[in-house]
Amino acid sequence: MGKDLKEMALQYHSMGKPGKIEIVPTKPHSTQTDLGLAYTPGVASPCLEIEKDQNLAYEYTGKGNLVAVISNGTAVLGLGDIGALAGKPVMEGKALLFKIYAGIDVFDIEINEKDPKKFIEIVKGIAPTFGGINLEDIKAPECFEIEDTLKAELDIPVMHDDQHGTAIISSAGLLNAIEVAGKSIRNVKMVVNGAGAAACACTRLYLSLGLKKENLVMCDSKGVIRKDRKGLTEAKAFFATERTDIETLEDAMKGADVFVGLSKGNILTREMVRSMADQPIVFALANPTPEISYEEAMASRGDLIFATGRSDYPNQVNNVIGFPYIFRGALDVRATTINEHMKHAAVRAIAALAHKPVPDVVNIAYNSQRFTFGKEYLIPKPLDPRLLTEVSIAVAKAAIESGVARKPITDWDAYYDRLRDMMGYDNKLIRQFSDTARSNPKRVVFAESNLNMLKAAVQAQAEGIAHPIMLGNPERIQMIAQREQLDLTGIKIVNPRSPEEFERRRNYAAIYAEENGRNGVTFEEARDDMFEPNHFGMMMVKVGDADALISGGYSKYSETIELAKEIIGIRPEYKHFGAMHILSTKKGTFFLADTLVNRDPDAETLVDIVKLTHDAVRFFAHEPVMAMLSYANFGSDKEAARGTVNKVREAVKTIHEQYPDYVLDGEMQVNVALDKDLRDTKYPFNKIKGQTVNTLIFPCLSSANTTCKMLLEMGVGESIGPVQMGLNKPVHFTDSDASVHDIFNLTVAAVIDAIVQEKKDEEKNKKKFDKIW
Ligand SMILES: NC(=O)C1=CN([C@@H]2O[C@H](COP(=O)(O)OP(=O)(O)OC[C@H]3O[C@@H](n4cnc5c(N)ncnc54)[C@H](OP(=O)(O)O)[C@@H]3O)[C@@H](O)[C@H]2O)C=CC1
Numbered sequence: 001m002g003k004d005l006k007e008m009a010l011q012y013h014s015m016g017k018p019g020k021i022e023i024v025p026t027k028p029h030s031t032q033t034d035l036g037l038a039y040t041p042g043v044a045s046p047c048l049e050i051e052k053d054q055n056l057a058y059e060y061t062g063k064g065n066l067v068a069v070i071s072n073g074t075a076v077l078g079l080g081d082i083g084a085l086a087g088k089p090v091m092e093g094k095a096l097l098f099k100i101y102a103g104i105d106v107f108d109i110e111i112n113e114k115d116p117k118k119f120i121e122i123v124k125g126i127a128p129t130f131g132g133i134n135l136e137d138i139k140a141p142e143c144f145e146i147e148d149t150l151k152a153e154l155d156i157p158v159m160h161d162d163q164h165g166t167a168i169i170s171s172a173g174l175l176n177a178i179e180v181a182g183k184s185i186r187n188v189k190m191v192v193n194g195a196g197a198a199a200c201a202c203t204r205l206y207l208s209l210g211l212k213k214e215n216l217v218m219c220d221s222k223g224v225i226r227k228d229r230k231g232l233t234e235a236k237a238f239f240a241t242e243r244t245d246i247e248t249l250e251d252a253m254k255g256a257d258v259f260v261g262l263s264k265g266n267i268l269t270r271e272m273v274r275s276m277a278d279q280p281i282v283f284a285l286a287n288p289t290p291e292i293s294y295e296e297a298m299a300s301r302g303d304l305i306f307a308t309g310r311s312d313y314p315n316q317v318n319n320v321i322g323f324p325y326i327f328r329g330a331l332d333v334r335a336t337t338i339n340e341h342m343k344h345a346a347v348r349a350i351a352a353l354a355h356k357p358v359p360d361v362v363n364i365a366y367n368s369q370r371f372t373f374g375k376e377y378l379i380p381k382p383l384d385p386r387l388l389t390e391v392s393i394a395v396a397k398a399a400i401e402s403g404v405a406r407k408p409i410t411d412w413d414a415y416y417d418r419l420r421d422m423m424g425y426d427n428k429l430i431r432q433f434s435d436t437a438r439s440n441p442k443r444v445v446f447a448e449s450n451l452n453m454l455k456a457a458v459q460a461q462a463e464g465i466a467h468p469i470m471l472g473n474p475e476r477i478q479m480i481a482q483r484e485q486l487d488l489t490g491i492k493i494v495n496p497r498s499p500e501e502f503e504r505r506r507n508y509a510a511i512y513a514e515e516n517g518r519n520g521v522t523f524e525e526a527r528d529d530m531f532e533p534n535h536f537g538m539m540m541v542k543v544g545d546a547d548a549l550i551s552g553g554y555s556k557y558s559e560t561i562e563l564a565k566e567i568i569g570i571r572p573e574y575k576h577f578g579a580m581h582i583l584s585t586k587k588g589t590f591f592l593a594d595t596l597v598n599r600d601p602d603a604e605t606l607v608d609i610v611k612l613t614h615d616a617v618r619f620f621a622h623e624p625v626m627a628m629l630s631y632a633n634f635g636s637d638k639e640a641a642r643g644t645v646n647k648v649r650e651a652v653k654t655i656h657e658q659y660p661d662y663v664l665d666g667e668m669q670v671n672v673a674l675d676k677d678l679r680d681t682k683y684p685f686n687k688i689k690g691q692t693v694n695t696l697i698f699p700c701l702s703s704a705n706t707t708c709k710m711l712l713e714m715g716v717g718e719s720i721g722p723v724q725m726g727l728n729k730p731v732h733f734t735d736s737d738a739s740v741h742d743i744f745n746l747t748v749a750a751v752i753d754a755i756v757q758e759k760k761d762e763e764k765n766k767k768k769f770d771k772i773w
């Protein structure tokens with residue numbers, strides 16, 4: 001591990017409250033009455049109900065959404081037996097992943113016990129607390145007895161993730177890799193290196209998917225596991241080969257089609273890979289160091305199909321792609337176990353997802369590449385939000401089909417919606433976006449250096465999100481920084497008014513005057529304008545001296561917006577531009593527009609806002625279901641001869657005529673938009689019937705802005721925005737009272753916007769180039 005990574009990891013774990021998880025109450029607890037219900041005397045009632053009927057624990061306690069991640073620390077990652085307590089960071093890490101990817105609460109439990117029988121007794125003793133048990137990092141062969149016994153004796157799902165999670169994910173990847181290689185699992189010759197927990201379970205699953213036992217060779221630390229070896233454990237004996245002509249991994253690799261490593265780092269050589277058959281598949285899955293590094297593997301031969309457990313290379317086979325969703329599906333139907341049928345369903349769902357078009361939000365989160373099914377993209381990315389719905393639903397359905405569900409789901413559409421809504425989306429979005437921005441940071445101009453802007457710029461620089469350029473008086477900025485103890489290292493300060501910027505002011509003015517000469521702008525006026533930070537900053541972005549701009553620290557945003565229209569311009573496909581807020585609430589993610597730009601949009605402007613928002617929502621991997629809001633419903637205000645209702649109605653009519661694919665209706669009140677049952681009962685003709693609205697288009701800026709701010713002030717949600725839509729370049733605006741957190745989030749959005757813009761420009765240039773040639 002690099003020194004930097006080590007230091008970063010230690011700092012990450014110790015900063016703030018040590019560790020990675022905490023417990024948060026889910027019920028009101030502010031009054032004496034609340035407390036009397038939460039605890040004694042009120043709490044006695046659910047206790048007595050559960051005493052009568054144990055199933056009611058699912059109604060009255062957190063059991064149904066609570067998983068135990070349990071380990072004795074005997075096989076932690078590939079680090080070996082480091083002990084129960086030393087494994088706690090991994091178990092807390094799993095708790096975090098369960099929560100952020102599938103909304104599942106976890107207690108991590110580290111048990112100081114290596115004797116499998118005693119370990120089993122301890123787990124059985126604490127099992128009533130949980131809806132499911134994820135066994136983790138327990139070494140073979142003890143893990144087999146532990147899992148088998150607990151599965152047989154407990155009535156909740158128990159899964160040793162290193163065995164079955166790994167088996168499911170690697171099977172999905174392997175089926176796809178075999179398809180890419182143009183081979184069949186029924187014929188491939190496979191070497192599995194490692195004969196521990198993960199290797200044995202993976203191989204069993206491959207056999208159930210069609211691998212022939214006679215085509216399999218398994219190796220452990222002593223070499224090829226042969227039938228004639230003395231003292232084999234039961235698990236190893238099951239996989240032992242009849243062959244007597246091979247002894248070492250090197251022997252086994254000759255002519256093999258597939259290598260799966262679940263053993264130890266750096267034990268596979270280039271020569272061994274070269275000795276494999278055509279189009280060989282190597283899954284080097286040991287963590288944190290794979291059996292062969294990506295670089296070594298790639299240097300070995302050109303036709304290799306390769307995967308590792310690492311996130312920094314293509315094809316990451318990691319059980320995080322599976323366990324959150326496998327447990328989500330199992331918990332939601334109260335499955336008594338996780339059986340073969342459910343595992344197969346998960347394999348198929350994950351394998352199939354890799355064949356589907358990848359939403360932009362995923363492409364962007366991984367460096368704006370365009371993933372398409374093939375050698376470099378065999379398996380969905382861990383940050384793909386579709387995993388939650390695809391895998392959980394597949395597992396839940398399989399549990400019902402195989403008769404192990406105690407609470408079957410009947411309304412699958414509602415379940416789908418619930419899954420999507422369950423995950424407050426913005427953290428995930430910001431996380432994905434922050435990772436992308438970090439991998440390709442852009443030069444962001446902060447045009448108005450008020451204190452919060454400065455703090456956000458410092459944070460963006462420290463987190464490697466952006467290369468900030470602060471416009472303003474350097475002495476003043478440094479004074480503020482000193483007073484606030486802000487570290488300005490890496491932040492460029494440019495003073496548009498300084499003599500050093502004379503040349504740039506002149507050049508920018510010349511371009512500005514040339515483009516706006518017919519709007520009455522003279523060169524002299526333009527030169528004066530360039531003393532202003534917003535003029536200067538926008539020209540920097542326009543000519544490519546910077547990649548994005550954030551403004552709005554102190555000047556009136558209405559003026560800045562006009563300026564952006566003039567200098568940066570609106571994209572040719574629109575007449576207007578706008579802005580939206582993404583609001584993450586307990587009821588799901590909502591997109592609100594226009595929250596910044598158009599004060600009193602007429603019908604034509606509303607149509608543009610709808611088009612812009614439609615495309616932006618899709619970019620964020622959501623299918624827009626749009627409601628055009630008003631104070632009335634579908635013509636209920638018959639007196640309305642003029643005003644907002646009529647323009648909304650007109651816009652709806654235009655959209656229905658010109659964009660029949662859009663899922664949109666109105667005018668309607670916000671409660672009618674959000675309450676599907678009310679809407680569909682009272683207005684059964686509505687064109688978004690049965691669908692959950694996620695996009696709200698407001699009739700005017702007052703209503704949009706007030707709603708957004710009110711929800712945020714009331715703590716109903718977290719927001720990203722205002723995200724500008726429709727300008728030629730990434731120029732974004734905040735409010736003068738925006739918090740550091742708001743400006744930081746917007747900076748991330750601006751960098752992503754710049755990355756997308758860069759991609760688009762590259763594609764445009766390529767097309768031009770292709771045309772010329
Ligand atoms: N990418 C992923 O998602 C996952 C990766 N893994 C990785 O798989 C590896 C094994 O984990 P797990 O099964 O839980 O651990 P176990 O301790 O149960 O098994 C380890 C196995 O590796 C074998 N081994 C050790 N050294 C060698 C060697 N030089 N050549 C061949 N085999 C060797 C051991 O052999 P012996 O039996 O002779 O001792 C043992 O069979 C770890 O590196 C882990 O990080 C695990 C789960 C998920």
Ligand SMILES: CC(=O)C(=O)O
Pocket residue numbers: 076077078137161162287318319
């Ligand atoms: C990923 C995992 O579970 C392991 O390496 O043990």
Ligand SMILES: [Mg+2]
Pocket residue numbers: 076077136137161162
């Ligand atoms: Mg593990």
